[in-house]
Amino acid sequence: MSEQIQENSQEKEFSPEESLQLIRSMISKTKDAVAVDSFYFLFWGWLVFACCAVEYVLMVYFKYPDHSFVWWSMPVGGIISGTYSARQARIKRSMTYIEEALSYLWIAIGLSFFVLVFVNIVSEAWKTAFTYYILMYAIGTFVSGKLIRFKPLVIGGILNFILAAVSIKFNFANQLLIGALAILISYIIPGHLLRIRYNTKK
Amino acid sequence: MFKELDPILHSQLRLAVVSLLIGVKEAEFTFIREKTNATAGNLSVQVQKLKDAGYIEVTKQFKDNYPQTTCKITPKGIEAFEAYVQALQQYLKVG
Numbered sequence: 001m002s003e004q005i006q007e008n009s010q011e012k013e014f015s016p017e018e019s020l021q022l023i024r025s026m027i028s029k030t031k032d033a034v035a036v037d038s039f040y041f042l043f044w045g046w047l048v049f050a051c052c053a054v055e056y057v058l059m060v061y062f063k064y065p066d067h068s069f070v071w072w073s074m075p076v077g078g079i080i081s082g083t084y085s086a087r088q089a090r091i092k093r094s095m096t097y098i099e100e101a102l103s104y105l106w107i108a109i110g111l112s113f114f115v116l117v118f119v120n121i122v123s124e125a126w127k128t129a130f131t132y133y134i135l136m137y138a139i140g141t142f143v144s145g146k147l148i149r150f151k152p153l154v155i156g157g158i159l160n161f162i163l164a165a166v167s168i169k170f171n172f173a174n175q176l177l178i179g180a181l182a183i184l185i186s187y188i189i190p191g192h193l194l195r196i197r198y199n200t201k202k
Numbered sequence: 203m204f205k206e207l208d209p210i211l212h213s214q215l216r217l218a219v220v221s222l223l224i225g226v227k228e229a230e231f232t233f234i235r236e237k238t239n240a241t242a243g244n245l246s247v248q249v250q251k252l253k254d255a256g257y258i259e260v261t262k263q264f265k266d267n268y269p270q271t272t273c274k275i276t277p278k279g280i281e282a283f284e285a286y287v288q289a290l291q292q293y294l295k296v297g
Contacts, residue, residue, distance in 0.1 A: 014212075016293040016294050017294070019217060019290055020290055020294070023221045026217075026218050026221035026225075027221055027224065027225050029237045030222055030224075030226050030237075031225070093229065093230040093232055093233035094226045094228065094229035094230065095226060095228050095229070096226045097226075097227050
């Protein structure tokens with residue numbers, strides 16, 4: 001079909017069937033253009049998972065008072081993730097509506113995390129911070145999964161809505177464990193599955 | 203009576219470009235060239251014709267010191283594409 005386009009591009013005459021076939025083939029080519037990068041899910045997933053696990057160990061086993069210092073890795077992660085996405089934007093040659101919607105969704109979620117950090121600092125809300133964090137993961141992964149039609153993300157998102165509700169009943173130390181579980185099922189597992197799907201497609 | 207097929211769209215490469223742009227928000231010239239497998243010269247000419255018809259918007263800018271051309275379909279282009287597909291359906295129903 002592609003070679004045909006080149007040869008016949010100056011010709012005006014081609015049948016309605018051929019027209020329809022051409023439209024169909026071009027539209028199917030843009031379908032593949034929605035490439036959702038598993039990098040973000042894996043990078044943030046493992047980083048948050050590690051922070052939850054390390055903070056839990058420091059707090060519960062070592063009784064270390066400044067256990068929350070692990071979260072300083074978040075701004076560092078933000079810089080790494082931002083640099084990565086700036087580099088990706090440079091090599092990207094097309095933008096679909098779904099990709100645009102996804103990027104605004106995650107920008108909004110990123111901003112929500114900033115607001116929540118502020119709220120945690122000025123109030124006692126940090127004690128139940130993971131309830132809200134898990135709710136954010138739920139929204140992000142559920143909507144992303146629906147937009148790119150990827151079930152593991154949708155399932156991870158739905159389970160996180162449940163975990164967010166459950167987590168409110170637990171103290172902060174246990175919330176850390178629930179947070180780790182939430183990120184495992186909504187980011188890490190779907191992230192790895194997304195990577196596998198991408199590699200097999202290739 | 204058959205509707206006349208829009209002559210601007212009833213050309214293989216121009217129809218290919220518009221069909222591609224229907225599915226994306228915007229695409230670079232090199233992306234379109236790769237997907238349609240057209241030569242740069244031929245594609246330039248057809249893109250210009252689509253632009254003149256008001257079906258697509260073409261933006262030229264520099265990205266990392268390289269010139270970059272981005273194409274985007276206009277509301278008029280979407281309308282024309284829809285009318286073209288409708289006319290095609292009419293042909294196919296009878297044929």
